[in-house]
Amino acid sequence: MNAREAVAAVVDPEIRVITIDELGVLRDVDVDSTTGRVTVTITPTYTGCPAMDVIRADIRRALYAAGHPDAEVVTVYAPAWSTDWISESGRAKLAAAGIAPPGPSARRGAVPLALGVRCPRCGSAETEQLSRFGSTACKSLWRCRSCREPFDHVKAL
Ligand SMILES: [Zn+2]
Numbered sequence: 342m343n344a345r346e347a348v349a350a351v352v353d354p355e356i357r358v359i360t361i362d363e364l365g366v367l368r369d370v371d372v373d374s375t376t377g378r379v380t381v382t383i384t385p386t387y388t389g390c391p392a393m394d395v396i397r398a399d400i401r402r403a404l405y406a407a408g409h410p411d412a413e414v415v416t417v418y419a420p421a422w423s424t425d426w427i428s429e430s431g432r433a434k435l436a437a438a439g440i441a442p443p444g445p446s447a448r449r450g451a452v453p454l455a456l457g458v459r460c461p462r463c464g465s466a467e468t469e470q471l472s473r474f475g476s477t478a479c480k481s482l483w484r485c486r487s488c489r490e491p492f493d494h495v496k497a498l
Pocket residue numbers: 460461462463464465485486487488489490
């Protein structure tokens with residue numbers, strides 16, 4: 342397996358259904374043709390997400406297993422990560438896992454109207470926020486008024 346494939350397959354430690362590639366965290370994988378040294382560039386998601394340390398360790402572990410023991414993980418903060426970087430397949434996987442994907446980020450000029458969050462189970466727009474924080478700081482906890490199921494929502498950023 343090449344270095345790029347090995348790194349792209351690393352899953353987010355908090356939302357295990359989605360890879361760091363689909364999450365938009367993975368920016369670049371560069372292999373030095375002379376030394377074989379792999380340089381991976383990532384951009385963290387939410388500030389203070391403890392998952393980033395786990396992601397760095399998982400990247401090194403994946404590269405080691407794929408035959409690339411010499412690896413470095415570089416973190417870049419600009420441009421800042423946005424939930425808009427989550428790929429279409431990533432959004433589909435979140436919804437399939439019962440996690441409401443984020444809406445468009447207000448930063449991109451989208452109108453930050455209360456569009457509402459749709460229930461990932463039944464699709465109802467009749468939802469309410471129970472808590473600003475869900476199972477992790479990156480998510481908020483919501484409940485569907487139609488099917489009455491609580492669910493996590495990845496906050497738009
Ligand atoms: Zn529902």
